[in-house]
Structures are given as structure tokens and as C-alpha cells.
Amino acid sequence: MKNVWHELCREPLALISDKVFECAKCRHISNTFAYECSECESKRCLRCVIALTPGARTSLRHEHPLFFYKDYHGRCDACGNLTLGAFCCKDCNFVLHFGCFSLPITAHHKCDEHLLSLTAHNDNKYSESHYCDICEESRDTNRWFYHCAICDTSVHVNCVLGKYPFLKLGSIFEETDHPHPLTIVKKKYYYLDCNKCGKPCEDLSLECSKLECKYIVHLDCVVHYTLRCFLWWRM
Ligand SMILES: [Zn+2]
Ligand SMILES: [Zn+2]
Ligand SMILES: [Zn+2]
Ligand SMILES: [Zn+2]
Numbered sequence: 001m002k003n004v005w006h007e008l009c010r011e012p013l014a015l016i017s018d019k020v021f022e023c024a025k026c027r028h029i030s031n032t033f034a035y036e037c038s039e040c041e042s043k044r045c046l047r048c049v050i051a052l053t054p055g056a057r058t059s060l061r062h063e064h065p066l067f068f069y070k071d072y073h074g075r076c077d078a079c080g081n082l083t084l085g086a087f088c089c090k091d092c093n094f095v096l097h098f099g100c101f102s103l104p105i106t107a108h109h110k111c112d113e114h115l116l117s118l119t120a121h122n123d124n125k126y127s128e129s130h131y132c133d134i135c136e137e138s139r140d141t142n143r144w145f146y147h148c149a150i151c152d153t154s155v156h157v158n159c160v161l162g163k164y165p166f167l168k169l170g171s172i173f174e175e176t177d178h179p180h181p182l183t184i185v186k187k188k189y190y191y192l193d194c195n196k197c198g199k200p201c202e203d204l205s206l207e208c209s210k211l212e213c214k215y216i217v218h219l220d221c222v223v224h225y226t227l228r229c230f231l232w233w234r235m
């Protein structure tokens, strides 16, 4: 992975880690390994760099090789959303958008003591329950979901992963208007009020790393709502 180049920039990309960033390709906010352009500082996650290396890709949930088409415009077969650019199967017209391509194959959620597996719609034996066991709303059985075969738990992908599946608690968030570095936290007790909206910080929040400062804000109050939806579903 030495000579990785940004399509638009002439500069080679440098490997960085432990920085919260928005991937220029899949738009997920994460703090896993990333490549940063030394010229324009745009970042892309390691998953995207690997996924965009020319050649056939395999998805653990699809039997045929997939090829990336950056101009493809249509629906993703896993989540049903419109996408520009996708992984397509030449054998069966299966289409997978970037966000779904990079979904974790297994995930933990407090609704089930076992590891949940990412499951594709065409496994017909799983489609008995049409409801999500977390939010209790109906599920489109043509879409991917997480499943526990032991308990027969079936849940929406977004209900399991939440809004920020690639963010690790405890990491540092730098790009805000606050002068000190902020830590990503999820408080269990003693919720402090958000410095932006004034409501208690029960969800993912950014807390100032300087104890005496007592500054805390919801992650949602920093990452604007519409932007967040955009980040999750579009490339
Ligand atoms: Zn990415
Ligand atoms: Zn660049
Ligand atoms: Zn999708
Ligand atoms: Zn196929």
C-alpha cells in the first residue's frame, strides 16, 4: 500500500490514525486508519482505499465477484436507497452501495447476548419475523439485517449500528469551534447539559478533555442533522 494516489491530487497519501475524520469517499465519520492527501488534506478510510483498488471485490454476503462503477446510478439491493457509484455484479445484476459494502459482518447489541450476523434477504428461511426486535417497526424483508440464529432476533442494520458505527468511544475530536481537544463519550449517570442545545447529554457527546472546563456538547449538535443523513447514505 505504498503508492496510493488520490484521483484528483498529485501528492501521495500518508497513513494516519487516531484522528476523527469524514471519509471523502464513503462519507462515514470514523477514527480508524485513514490515508490523508499531503496537499489538500482530504482523507479516505482504509476500507475505501482497499475497496477502490482496481479489480474484482468480494463481499462475504454475495457469491459472485463485484466490480466498482463510479458512474452507476440506481438502488442499492442491500438497503434500498439510491446511490451514485456502486459495486455491481456482472452475473446477477446485484448492486451494493459503498456504505453497505463496508458494513461489519458481525455486530454486538444489548438486545441479544450473542453476536449478530449480517444477513442477506435471499436467505428465505430467515424471513419469518417481519419486525425489528429493537425498534419494533416493520422490516422490509428484501433488505439486509442483523440476525441471531439462536434467539431468532432480527433487527434493522441502523438500529444495531447507530449513527456512527465507525467511531470509537474515548477518541479525540478536534474539528469544532472549542479551543481544547474534545473526547467522544457516552455518559451513563450524571448527565450534564449540552452547551449548545441545553438538553442533558444522554447520547454520544463530546466532552472537553480539560477537567476544569466542563464543556460538553451532543455529537449531534456538532454534526448537523441533515449532514448526518447525507453522510450515512450517500457516497
Ligand atoms: Zn470511506
Ligand atoms: Zn488531495
Ligand atoms: Zn446500501
Ligand atoms: Zn451476483
Ligand SMILES: [Zn+2]
Pocket: 132, 133, 134, 135, 136, 137, 155, 156, 159
Ligand atoms: Zn429497528
Ligand SMILES: [Zn+2]
Pocket: 112, 113, 114, 148, 149, 150, 151, 152, 153
Ligand atoms: Zn441470541
Ligand SMILES: [Zn+2]
Pocket: 194, 195, 196, 197, 198, 199, 217, 218, 221
Ligand atoms: Zn445538544
Ligand SMILES: [Zn+2]
Pocket: 178, 179, 180, 208, 209, 210, 213, 214, 215
Ligand atoms: Zn475546554
